[in-house]
Amino acid sequence: MIKSSIRYQATDKVRDLVEDNTQLLLVLNRFHIPFGFGERTVCEMCEEKEIDCSTFLAIANLISGRRFSINEIELPTLLSYLREAHSYILDFRLPDIRDTLVSAVHQQRLDEVAVRIIRFFDEYADEVHRHMDYEDRIVFPYIEELLKGNVAKNFKISDFASKHESVVSKLNELKDIFLQHYAMPNTRMLNRALFNISACGEDLVSHCEIENLILVPAVEALEKDVYTTNMSQQNIASGNRELSQREKDIIRLVAHGLANKEIADRLSLSFHTITTYRKNISAKLNIHSTAALTIFAILHGIVNPKDIELK
Template sequence: MSDVILSSSAALLIISRCGIPLGFGDKSIGQICQEHHVDTKTLLLLLNSSIIENYDPTPEQIASVHLDSLLKYLTNSHSYFLDFRLPAIRQRLLSAMSNCPQDLTYVIRRFFDEYAEEVRKHMSYEDRVVFPYARKLMAGERDSHYNIGIFIKRHDQIELKITELKNLLIKYYTAPSGYEMTSVLQDIFTVEIDLAGHNYIEDAIFTPLIEHLEQKMA
């Protein structure tokens, strides 16, 4: 396990969001998964999808995914973005803009807050509607008023608007040059990639899995 994390920072985030703490010594992935009640096949698929560029899960891999382990990863990811990552970036962004003109600070703060609220609404819908629907499917219950096609139609790419924030800062940030704003921009670049990866897992693993479960119950 330690070799996997040392080779990829993305693996560290996957492990953390699956509820696996650091400090596992020389234990194997299988041993760690057993200790923390995480399905090994699901974790390996998440790792491969995050580390290997253009990785395309097979139908057989999708069908073998353990839904509880996947949902644990997805809900923990939402908490990471909403409760930790975005608030931390906001705090650092405001600190970096402390010497900017007030009108520019207002515009950028408002833009960021609107974006964060957009992300919150997006993830809240999944937590309140989509994931409970998936759990019911797994329990053998079919909701005649909902299907995964509804989710697919409204599943927008939430990382796109953050590109506009980067452009806004790069073009119009007028305070004296310094490392603080550069560091904030690096954080924004990183969270943009992270959100894109999160969306990819929902589109390439979660959605096909729910389609598979729906077909089994048809």
Template sequence: MYNRGKYKPTDKMSDLICGNYNSLQVLSRFELPLGFGDQTVQEVCDSFHVDWNTFLAVVNFISEENSRVADDFEGLSVVSLMNYLKQAHHYFLEFQLPSIRCKLNEAIQPAAGDKVAVLIMKYFDSYTEEVRKHMDYEDKHVFRYVEKLLAGERSDGFHITQYARRHDQVEQKLKELKNIIIKYYPANVNNNLLNSVLFDIFCCEDDLISHCEIEDYLFVPIVRRLEEGEK
């Protein structure tokens, strides 16, 4: 049973959220609603049939920035973690990136002749498409492979280590976009709005890094154990 890290199953869920607001994203991706009163982490998770071991593993992994390599996977649920990752994909592709695009477009208002603004929007759209392809591959191939493993079906053509090798860090282009805006976009725009969208891009970048690390350091190892027959 996973019981390592700062947060414990007996902690109040409200204290966890107030002590680490990044946990709101985890809460959402495990499909846990607000309004849980003084219930503990375990009580809230049990109420909504969420594996609290896996929930705490993700929360503690994100909160313990100086300890990014997990080594205790006892009691973690492959299904629960995979559902979390699927919900994260939905959030990035259907909410966060479209929201940033809308806000960015309003902030720079690309017009004919404004080459930098047009370049920024094209770059952002290219980046979004790259993220979509990356996450679609995971949804359609990696997760289906894992679902077959859970059903007892073995595949000779794919192993989770292949996924780990091709798992390039999709946040790199976001760093480049951020630098283009900071270094080259003219200052005669609505600075409050532009600074606000830059803040959103920084947050998105951090969120994507964390997401990729959860895949690399939690998901891949427990699937590898599944491949080896350790459940």
């Protein structure tokens, strides 16, 4: 039984998630989670299969229309999931639809309309291939380089987001042609074809939402961190030791005894961003201890010594 009606939690049982939403079977498949999970919780299963639990829950919650969080998303895990989704859709889902579609229309009659329907689907499948190939060749490698700290000069995730649209509209058009205009018996094969088309449409919508609502924001945050780091490193390399206002704010809070997590909350920044700032400040000033940084802050008027408790 799901413990919360708001969102799935790490302590929920995997089988309860599947019973709540059978579409999560696809999520399990793309994370390579086998059946036979018994009474294991999401946390236990993710730990056993070395899957980032926060990323799994974000995807499962989004697909199920529940609240989700991207604060602790692990991008390598998300990229692996999206690549598996591409492979499933391109190598299994679309070919299966085509096979059943061909059988369905050929059972009735092989005429000009039937030929055009198959051609329509083939053109749509090519469009999906191009869409996902662009992500596999351009977008995902860009993110992997970003994770290494490498900045691309001619690409940002906003370039992808601004052009990223759902590829499900034509699939819905094909379904509507059968349901509203193509008068032919509702055979088992045609029923199966239309059922598969609907399922594929739902899968593609979820896939697009995962990229728009989880991947893009997570990469934007990473870009901000990496670009900040690179700018600081460039300043250090050029001999520029002048502190920015943000760096002074962080030094002041360090001098007051706040930990990185507390500083992140105070400044509404991510923990990773504060950690990056601290590293850059240490490299810029060649000061690595909190005590020495506090003395530096006092000497340069960044903090009033009377406001600091002497420990």
